[in-house]
Amino acid sequence: MEDSYVFRYMREEDIDQVLEVEHASFTLPWSREAFYNELRNNKFAVYIVLEHNKKIIGYSGVWIVIDEAHVTNVAILPEYRGKKLGDALMQKLIQVSREMGARSMTLEVRVTNHVAQSLYRKMGFQNGGIRKNYYSDNQEDALVMWVNL
Numbered sequence: 001m002e003d004s005y006v007f008r009y010m011r012e013e014d015i016d017q018v019l020e021v022e023h024a025s026f027t028l029p030w031s032r033e034a035f036y037n038e039l040r041n042n043k044f045a046v047y048i049v050l051e052h053n054k055k056i057i058g059y060s061g062v063w064i065v066i067d068e069a070h071v072t073n074v075a076i077l078p079e080y081r082g083k084k085l086g087d088a089l090m091q092k093l094i095q096v097s098r099e100m101g102a103r104s105m106t107l108e109v110r111v112t113n114h115v116a117q118s119l120y121r122k123m124g125f126q127n128g129g130i131r132k133n134y135y136s137d138n139q140e141d142a143l144v145m146w147v148n149l
């Protein structure tokens with residue numbers, strides 16, 4: 001079969017597969033209810049999945065409030081990392097955010113997560129402030145990053 005990579009908006013029936021990406025990617029994974037709530041009740045939220053031959057291998061989300069896009073999560077399944085898919089996913093998220101009126105984008109990232117920081121820097125993100133003790137599992141600080149779109 002020919003390899004196909006497809007981006008599309010996330011739907012409720014995707015939650016099981018997105019949870020697999022989530023658990024493989026984060027020490028504080030979001031729950032099923034959290035995703036359900038985002039899709040059902042959060043009118044600011046936009047979630048995108050990346051499929052490889054119909055299997056979800058990555059996802060990302062953003063809250064677009066007036067002209068600011070706040071990235072909630074970006075993740076690629078471990079076995080698919082290092083193939084420029086995270087890069088493509090971020091570019092897609094930026095494109096969709098722009099189309100929905102965002103003029104800037106911001107996010108928090110663990111201060112020790114140099115891989116993600118490097119990806120964001122490549123997209124033009126700059127360092128903002130530090131949020132102390134942001135992550136409840138190990139009290140790690142968050143680096144705030146932002147970019148004009």
Ligand SMILES: CC(C)(COP(=O)(O)OP(=O)(O)OC[C@H]1O[C@@H](n2cnc3c(N)ncnc32)[C@H](O)[C@@H]1OP(=O)(O)O)[C@@H](O)C(=O)NCCC(=O)NCCS
Pocket residue numbers: 025026073074075076077080081082083084085086087088108109110113114115116118119122
């Ligand atoms: C961050 C993440 C989405 C990157 O996805 P990916 O598909 O592996 O990334 P790509 O192959 O597209 O690489 C994009 C850039 O990320 C950085 N990067 C990727 N892998 C890296 C590595 N092993 N070491 C250092 N930088 C790396 C580089 O800047 C790279 O650009 P380059 O290839 O031109 O050097 C992925 O590592 C992931 O899901 N991590 C766990 C979840 C996470 O930490 N999310 C971010 C939370 S804020």
